[in-house]
Amino acid sequence: AQSVAQPEDQVNVAEGNPLTVKCTYSVSGNPYLFWYVQYPNRGLQFLLKYITGDNLVKGSYGFEAEFNKSQTSFHLKKPSALVSDSALYFCAVRAPDQTGANNLFFGTGTRLTVIP
Amino acid sequence: AAGVIQSPRHLIKEKRETATLKCYPIPRHDTVYWYQQGPGQDPQFLISFYEKMQSDKGSIPDRFSAQQFSDYHSELNMSSLELGDSALYFCASSVGGGGETQYFGPGTRLLVL
Numbered sequence: 282a283q284s285v286a287q288p289e290d291q292v293n294v295a296e297g298n299p300l301t302v303k304c305t306y307s308v309s310g311n312p313y314l315f316w317y318v319q320y321p322n323r324g325l326q327f328l329l330k331y332i333t334g335d336n337l338v339k340g341s342y343g344f345e346a347e348f349n350k351s352q353t354s355f356h357l358k359k360p361s362a363l364v365s366d367s368a369l370y371f372c373a374v375r376a377p378d379q380t381g382a383n384n385l386f387f388g389t390g391t392r393l394t395v396i397p
Numbered sequence: 398a399a400g401v402i403q404s405p406r407h408l409i410k411e412k413r414e415t416a417t418l419k420c421y422p423i424p425r426h427d428t429v430y431w432y433q434q435g436p437g438q439d440p441q442f443l444i445s446f447y448e449k450m451q452s453d454k455g456s457i458p459d460r461f462s463a464q465q466f467s468d469y470h471s472e473l474n475m476s477s478l479e480l481g482d483s484a485l486y487f488c489a490s491s492v493g494g495g496g497e498t499q500y501f502g503p504g505t506r507l508l509v510l
Contacts, residue, residue, distance in 0.1 A: 313497060324401075324487060325440070325501040332497055371439060375497075383491075384430060384442035384453050385499060 283308040287388035302357040310378030314355040401502030422490030429471040432487040
């Protein structure tokens with residue numbers, strides 16, 4: 282069965298500093314990996330995805346993530362955090378080679394707080 | 398750009414009542430997914446439709462049913478509502494049954510009293 286782990290419930294970072302939100306996954310076959318951001322009382326906004334190709338993917342709002350197959354990780358990063366980046370971040374995985382292949386399995390979310 | 402539309406945005410019901418949530422996918426998207434997000438929890442997949450046919454089924458209770466119509470909009474019907482059904486219900490849409498990126502609507506917040 283596929284699963285996603287976000288080991289940190291909360292990440293605090295000073296404005297202007299680099300940020301990392303961690304994600305590891307477990308899936309049979311090749312994973313499709315996604316990051317979504319959720320602002321209070323809002324829906325999930327797509328940030329970026331890894332399907333195939335270059336392990337470093339760039340997404341919206343200056344975010345990027347690196348797919349590491351050996352470590353089964355897909356950590357979200359940004360070189361310089363903004364206060365407006367404060368939100369709840371979800372990592373998600375699809376397992377296209379398996380039954381139920383099209384739905385997303387989400388991690389438990391990481392709340393990012395950027396301190397001015 | 399057009400996004401996924403969900404209605405209503407907020408809904409209050411009493412126990413044992415019924416509720417219908419609607420989802421209008423992004424134009425030209427043919428696949429719709431429903432997710433339930435409980436308070437402080439991650440979204441859980443309920444059910445999906447591709448070209449008006451059910452494509453996957455997750456943790457959807459038997460009291461719930463859903464369908465996708467000829468114009469690709471979808472409705473989630475919830476009967477015999479329970480307190481535990483209080484949650485944020487998201488609809489997402491994508492292109493193709495194996496669509497790579499799901500785009501989410503703003504959600505419907507259901508409160509069951």
